[in-house]
Amino acid sequence: MSFLEPLFLVGLLALAVPPLIHLMNRRKAVKVPFPALRLLHESNKRTAQSIKVRQWLLMAARILGLLLLVLAMAKPFVLSEQGIAADERLPTANVIVLDDSASMHQGNDWKNALSAAQDHIDKARPWDELALLTTSGRALDVDRLSDKHTAIEQALAELQASELQGHTLKTLQDAASVLKSSELPQRKITLITDASHIAGEINTQKTLDPVLGARTELLMTGGDNPTAHPENLAITQVHYEQDSTDATQWKITASVKNTSKKPFNNIELRLLFGEDILTAGRIETIGAGEETEHTFMHKQETQLTTTARVELVSQDLYPLDDTHHFIFRTRARINALLVNGETSSIADEDEMFFLSRALNPGRSTTEGIIPQIITQERLIKEDLAKFDAVILANVPRLSQGTASKLERYVKSGGGLLFFAGDQIDINAYNSTLKGFLPKPLRAVKEFATREDPDAPVKVTRFGTIDPKHPIFRAFSLPGGETLQSAEVFSTMLFDPTATPDSRTILFFKDNSPALLEKQVEKGRVLFFATSADMEWTSLPIRSAYVPLMQRAVQYLARRSSNLGEKDSRTGQVLQLEVGGLAKERVVINGPLGRDDTRERFVLEPQDGLVQFRPIHAGAYEVWAESDQKDKGTRLEDLNFAVNVPLEESQLERMPEQELRKWLQDQEHAKQGDEASQGTDRTMERRVNIWPKLLFFFTLLLLAETILGTRRTLAQKVFGHSDMDDNQAA
């Protein structure tokens, strides 16, 4: 034990005072003659023992009380880990970083987290400033430091664990930024977490830069005996395809991963369409850390678009990844009619060779873009209504009948794509197709032949794109620059006169149009100013060719960026291309079937695109609304599903000591060995003993008062006196 004010120990000399006073009082006793001494002696004999005990107790209480008072004034303390450092006594700005990621749904972790946060707030002193941040990044009104603790308590009471991925490291740095705004002398970050998947974050980003610049405190939510390796199964993905031999049979395959350290046996799953259980399945065993697939077979004879899910029958510790939502639609494929203007027996010289493979690389006949190639002679006979898009590549000319058929097709909502070529009769095109060509054709311009050795300097290349156009949004991603690397040997020139409802969405380097678009009533027409094959351009062998062609066809078929086919996760910013389907307003509702967590996004399309961030897992439906119509239009084809992030399924907890050490390393920049090895007295964790001493001193004071109070005084205060009795007698 040590003392903060040891000089006060001199007061121990005062312990001699009570005995001295007692001795002095004896000498100062008043002498009084009294006749009834016999009775006094008798009384004294009867009470001597109790008087002696009381007097000894009184003396002991006075001496002990003085001792406690002197010691308390000397401020004794002991060093202990349970103690408080000098710094901690100062007013503190404290940001609470609360892990509300999806993994907090496991067991009692969320309940423990709320309880820990509430306890922490209760212990805060009125002059401490608090703020609350969540690792999911959800905005709260209490993300700024304030001494109004009730606001944080209220926010906490309304908070639920999210279905989002947690970003603990980023949130810690946000917390450090918040603390910089405080003027209080002490700063602290309190992290409340289950420490799941945080090891992964730390492995990716070893240290925080800049450092936190504040003390850290860690509160784990796993309870007294947290399970380091929680047992968990997760449905990671679901995909479906039509059976190649029977178009009514569908294979729906679910991938199930065992994220724990021990195997799982007899795993039961089931497939639901809406709320109806269609079929069940079983996986015999999944080893630790392994992933297995299970395929459901489903017969679907009619066209259908519906919400669906695969779920584990028995939910485990972490239920959110036991269900995977998806949209099942039988019309996932795009039927494209390719009209070949120049057939060839030599494969790579065929006009449609590259295009057909770009549209359907896997040669699937059941999903994606299913091209059907015909010659132009058959075009007049084809039922164009079966097709989502019609592509004409280097077709020389069209009869009026065929032109009219194509015009009707486009006006009723179809998509039409023209590729230029050496076969095209410019006058015929301008004559028969002038109603829906984006611009009248002018002439072919040849920059170089393929064999020309100077071709690399003579050719033109693709230039600027309209980055907001749905076709070209993908080209902001890595790989998009290969478009500009393609060589263009010849191009079709267009009449420069402006044409209503037409626009250029891709230019050549010389600013001549490379890809034009025209809206024709409900449909769209694209005209590509170079060929679909290698004759006029090297684009077909560039990596940009495949996505460009696919996106162009998807755009014509109004299926672009359909989220239904994508694996979307909560917390991601999703983009939905609504194109011409919704012009004024898009309303997104979901998750369907859950009343507790309904979300509703009301969005205005910007360039045919809406952007939003769902935070709950489930199926969502899309509506188009306008002021002209009372009722919205359901856009079933745009319905989509969102699932919880796969990262949250990794429930393995980082050991507390390890995490604590890592946090401490992030507190301050290293300042040299001397500073780290020196003992900072302000950081000594002291347990002050003097408050307890003062408490006992107070008790002794009370005891001394009770023991030392004269009976006559007590009787005066509380009435009734024995003297009154005597007088009455």
Place this chain on the structure above:
Amino acid sequence: MDHHKEHIMSSEASTQNHQHYLDPSTLEALGSMQIRARALADGIIAGLHRSPHKGGSVEFAEYKEYSPGQDIRHIDWKVFAKSDRLVVKQFEDETNLRIYLLMDGSGSMDYISEDAPITKLRYSAFLASTLAYLFLRQGDAVGALSFDEDVKQYLPASTRSSHLEDLFFMFDQLQSSKKTNMNSALRTIAERAKPRSLLILFSDMLDANDEILNFISVLRSRKFEVALFHIMDQAELDLPFEGLTQFEGLEGEDGLLVDPDDLRVQYQELMQQHIRTISAACERGDVEYVRCTTNEPIEETALKFLRGRI
């Protein structure tokens, strides 16, 4: 006749009459014992006038109206006090009452507390003087005996008016000494007094033990009429002292250093028990018992006794 009456005047009644009585502390200033006794007697007589106690009888046959010239010693003053009529007692038997006043001169009787007007001994003296005056005036024979550890002085009973001077002198000169021997005094008076005498004992009874109390009862059986004035100082009842005190005895007892607050309750219980013992003994022995404190007016104390005899 049941003479045991316990006369303990209530403080309320005492207050009502105080205004008519002499403050005991002023008695010393009055001069001789005769003057004091007379003054006290006047107050007593006046008190008797106001007394609700009427009637009663003594050993006489009848009353006769007083005629001027008759011996005024036979006037029944009690009747006069009650009815303002001067009447003369006609005795069946012309035997006068003999009264002996027994004065305790022990050391404890010389005690006076801070709030008391006079010592217990002086109080006894004044009280005895007054009674002697009244009794002699009505024709009774009065004697006295003072004692401490021995019998100090004895005056036989007499009705002569000059005997009153002797009595006053004796009472005025009363001194206390350390020890007392009440037993010896009572035996002495039992031998000397004639039967049917009234023995009035003035004492604080602090030394009274069972033997003494029994003997008092025995006196009654010997045809003596006994009355006890139990005279106390209020401080002896209350033990009002504060702070560490060295108590010293008045009769040579060992002293005691103690904080009175520590044993006050116990002491008061013992004192009350002592009083009850004495009172019970008097009741058993058919002894008239009057308890008083020195700050009560002497007239009141006397009236307590006299009213019961009317």
